[in-house]
Amino acid sequence: MKKQKHTPVQAAKLSREDKKQFNRQLLMLAVPLALQNLLTALVGASDALMLGRLNQESIAAVSLANQISFVMSLFTGSVVGAVGVLIAQYMGKRDTKNAKRFLAMAIRYTTGISLVFFLLALLIPERIMGIFTPDQEMIAIGAGYLRIVSFSYVFSGIASCYLMMMRTQGRVKMSLLIAAVTVVVDMTADFFLIYGIGKWQGLGANGSAYSTIAVEAVALVICIIESRQKDHIHPDMESFRFFSKEFEKDVWHVLPGMLASALSWGLSMTMHAYILGHISADMTAAYSVTGVAQTLMQGLTHGLATGAGIMCGKLLGQNQFELAKAYGKRCFGVSFVNGLINVGLLLVIGPLVYFFYVLEPQAKQYLLYMLLYHLLYMFAYSYNTVFTVGVLPAGGDAKYDAYSVFIATWCLAIPLSLLGCFVFHWPPMLVYIVMCADEIVKFPFLYLRFNTDIWLRNLTREELS
Secondary structure: OOOOOOOOOOOOOOOHHHHHHHHHHHHHHHHHHHHHHHHHHHHHHHHHHHHHOOOHHHHHHHHHHOHHHHHHHHHHHHHHHHHHHHHHHHHHOOOHHHHHHHHHHHHHHHHHHHHHHHHHHHHOHHHHHHHHOOOHHHHHHHHHHHHHHHHHHHHHHHHHHHHHHHHHOOOHHHHHHHHHHHHHHHHHHHHHHHHEEOOEEOOOHHHHHHHHHHHHHHHHHHHHHHHOOOOOOOOOHHHHHOOOHHHHHHHHHHHHHHHHHHHHHHHHHHHHHHHHHOOOHHHHHHHHHHHHHHHHHHHHHHHHHHHHHHHHHHHHHOOOHHHHHHHHHHHHHHHHHHHHHHHHHHHHHHHHHHHHOOOOHHHHHHHHHHHHHHHHHHHHHHHHHHHHHHHHHHHOOOHHHHHHHHHHHHHHHHHHHHHHHHOOOOOHHHHHHHHOOHHHHHHHHHHHHHOOOOOOOOOOOOOOO
């Protein structure tokens, strides 16, 4: 791995044609990725949408039960993200041999992580549910769901590695197609398994667990078949057997920052569920529905972040630091527009989810207030994410996000909301507003970190056996 001194880098001046090329490249990556993220979100939201017409207890219980798969995704997502940063830079050098080796490494890591969470969900689901809620009915529903859905964890972990490779190689249309297929499979399976039809009795929450297994299995099979096509990078026996201390060091140079950031943010989401679960079932249900709306809106943001990260990463792998910084600076305008678009989307999606879900009157009122607050929250989140998930990690700088999440979330938002909930007994919505203030707190400091140029690094090695 090359070491660069953090000397100031002057951003290249982009001509009108350069700007057009940037826009074309970003849109070619971001639009299919945004649609893929939307479809992937629909897979997750499908369960909530179907259960939302069943009863409030089922949607709340499944939302809490899915915290374990969410936590698992933080670990597997960090591994895939860290390896993806390196693969993007090696692809910039057209070094496909070592890109394949990193892909195999990602699969080994994610398989091990997924097996751990599979065993936890299969063997002690009641204990897991008991962490989030004292409600015995929700514990029973959630534990039954976890025992079944745990079998999908290994499938999803491995599939995420193949999907990362598709995105890095620019095969975003195929990843979009896979997402479309899984949506159709999920919604069809959800309808029949949750509600039943004719003599077939619906399985309720357990039905959504079986549909999740089917979805993840189908996605993995398609990913493996697609990766075997000509000129597509796929792991082989040589890459699985290959081991390099240098490779491991390179991954662990990037991974800790990403993992710390993901765990800090992700565990805060789990803490949100814990706090609201101890306020009332109405708050939990309203929070679950708000999460569905938020997930549906995050597709564009993560598409732009992933696209920007791939573009900057490939330039850094070619030592084009001035151009990479120019691309990064242009992403500030992209982030601002992205924030405005997501505010507009919330104004459309918010009323739809408000009227769709069958909730108690108090939960409905909480939901309305949460959606209004999210107009501000989503703008800040959309602006921050393009850089903390895309641009800065492209050069291995995941530490800033880890630091900012730790300070804004764990030193401010979470302690205050815990005190408000358990000590001062604030009104539920005041607890929620304080709890979700972290993205707004982080917003003003992003540009300062960008200008340090710490993220402008080539992480590849010149000679690898």
